[in-house]
Amino acid sequence: MLTRGNEKNNRTAYDYYSSCAFYLFAVLVVLLCQGVAGVVAAAIERAYAGASSGGIFNTACMIFFQAANFAFIYFYTRIMRKKLNFDYFKNSCGRGVTPKIVILPILLAVVLMCGMYLPTLWYGYFTRAIGIPESAGALELDSAGAIVMIVIASVIFAPIFEETIYRGVLLHGLKDEFSVTKSVMLVALAFMMMHMSPLQVVFQFALGVLSGYLAIKSERLLPSVILHATANALALIIQLTPFAAVLDGSVVWLTNHIAAAVMITILFFAVAFFICFVLLRYAFDKTHLFTHGGVDAAKPDDNNDDGAAEQADSHAQEIMKEQVMSQITRRDGLARYFIGIGICAVMFIINLVSMIVL
Numbered sequence: 634m635l636t637r638g639n640e641k642n643n644r645t646a647y648d649y650y651s652s653c654a655f656y657l658f659a660v661l662v663v664l665l666c667q668g669v670a671g672v673v674a675a676a677i678e679r680a681y682a683g684a685s686s687g688g689i690f691n692t693a694c695m696i697f698f699q700a701a702n703f704a705f706i707y708f709y710t711r712i713m714r715k716k717l718n719f720d721y722f723k724n725s726c727g728r729g730v731t732p733k734i735v736i737l738p739i740l741l742a743v744v745l746m747c748g749m750y751l752p753t754l755w756y757g758y759f760t761r762a763i764g765i766p767e768s769a770g771a772l773e774l775d776s777a778g779a780i781v782m783i784v785i786a787s788v789i790f791a792p793i794f795e796e797t798i799y800r801g802v803l804l805h806g807l808k809d810e811f812s813v814t815k816s817v818m819l820v821a822l823a824f825m826m827m828h829m830s831p832l833q834v835v836f837q838f839a840l841g842v843l844s845g846y847l848a849i850k851s852e853r854l855l856p857s858v859i860l861h862a863t864a865n866a867l868a869l870i871i872q873l874t875p876f877a878a879v880l881d882g883s884v885v886w887l888t889n890h891i892a893a894a895v896m897i898t899i900l901f902f903a904v905a906f907f908i909c910f911v912l913l914r915y916a917f918d919k920t921h922l923f924t925h926g927g928v929d930a931a932k933p934d935d936n937n938d939d940g941a942a943e944q945a946d947s948h949a950q951e952i953m954k955e956q957v958m959s960q961i962t963r964r965d966g967l968a969r970y971f972i973g974i975g976i977c978a979v980m981f982i983i984n985l986v987s988m989i990v991l
Contacts, residue, residue, distance in 0.1 A: 646718040652806020653966040653973075655709065656823060659798050660973040662705045663698070663827060664980065670694045688779030691772055692786055699790035706797055717797075718805045724852035737916050738856045741843060741909055742863035748905020749839050751898040754884060756835045764989040770832045774873065783869065792861035799824045799841070800848040800857045808849070810966065817845035819970065826977035831985040840864055843909060850917045 647655060677690065710717070722730050761767055774780050799820050807816035821841030825834055844857040851857075871877050887894040 644714045644716040646716050647802050647806050648718070649806045649810040650966045651713070651715060652718070652802050653969040655715075655806075656798070656803045657969045657973040658709060659702070659705060660827065660976050662701055663829075664976060666698050666701045667829075667980075670697065686773070688773040688775045689782070692774075692779050692782035695786035696782060696790065699786055699794050702794035702798065703790075706794065717801060719801050719848075719854055720852075721854045721858075730855060733916060734851060734853070734856055735859060737912060738847060738860035739863050741847065741912060742860050742867060744905045744908050744912075745839060745843055745860075745864060746867050748902050748909075749836050750880070751887075751894075751901055753836045755898065757832070760832060765831065765985075766988070769988045770830060780873070784866075787865040787869065788862050791865065792858045795824070795827075796844065796848075796854055796858045796861055799827075800844050801854050804845055804848060806966075813846075813849055817842055817849070820845050823970070823974060823977075826974055826981060829977055829980040829984055831981060831988065846913050850913050852917075 674690070674694075709715075757767075760769075772779075772783065774783060803823065804816055804820045807819055810816075811819070821838050821844075824841035824844075825837040828837055840861065844860055847860055848854055848857040871880065887897065
């Protein structure tokens with residue numbers, strides 16, 4: 634009979650293949666939660682007209698989604714006898730949390746919001762041009778309770794659980810098989826599509842890319858959690874304070890001066906990109922930004938001895954077998970990844986059509 638300590642020691646870390654399977658099941662959990670929320674919303678709407686469109690109900694759904702994410706992470710990991718392949722607080726050298734680990738993500742979040750504000754705004758104009766109402770997707774924060782609940786959902790729960798799934802398990806699994814750049818981009822795409830919202834694709838992808846590189850460079854997950862939480866908090870502050878009116882006034886001027894708007898958008902984005910690149914490159918001593926994962930084949934030493942030649946031949950066969958298995962694993966893992974992406978894409982299109990038609 635295994636003790637609790639032995640059971641924990643017998644668990645294996647998420648690898649490339651198991652992390653892709655983990656992601657696919659995470660998508661199915663999101664889909665299930667949306668179905669449950671839809672049924673509950675319909676029942677509430679039938680009993681109390683208009684109640685399902687209020688801020689309390691929508692923010693309660695957000696908390697429910699994140700609670701489901703937590704339950705999925707915990708129970709799936711235990712059932713599959715896995716352990717997380719990353720650390721929240723310590724890097725590979727065992728160094729814990731330092732002031733830099735906390736301050737840097739906050740600075741990056743501010744830079745991200747400044748650099749992506751105008752691209753996100755122009756994308757919003759595009760969505761309205763294709764028929765999506767301006768009010769689509771907007772949360773009615775019509776009470777103190779709704780505000781408190783959205784802070785809990787978007788500033789506390791979502792950064793922890795979503796970063797665990799995407800920049801934690803999935804990213805650390807993919808980078809065993811692909812380059813860091815490709816892994817970060819694949820995870821950012823998965824993170825963006827997971828929201829299944831036509832209104833959030835631009836900013837969510839940018840946030841996913843920056844969070845991915847930050848997790849890789851810092852060699853721990855806490856910085857990306859702080860980045861995600863700060864970005865969500867800043868978005869709420871803009872929405873709930875008079876600062877939104879100030880931004881709206883500047884946008885009116887920009888829309889009347891198209892050439893200036895294009896140049897300012899490019900300038901803000903370029904400056905934000907440069908600042909983020911410099912901070913990520915020089916803030917941490919270890920881990921180069923662009924490195925490659927995957928299986929590296931060892932080369933046998935040249936030796937004229939017959940025994941050494943046989944050993945080299947056996948070693949070459951083992952390497953060939955590993956390469957074949959690696960190709961099979963890569964194919965099967967990618968299949969699970971793209972099934973998850975495909976499910977999200979279908980829901981994305983359904984949401985897009987419903988926003989235009991309804």
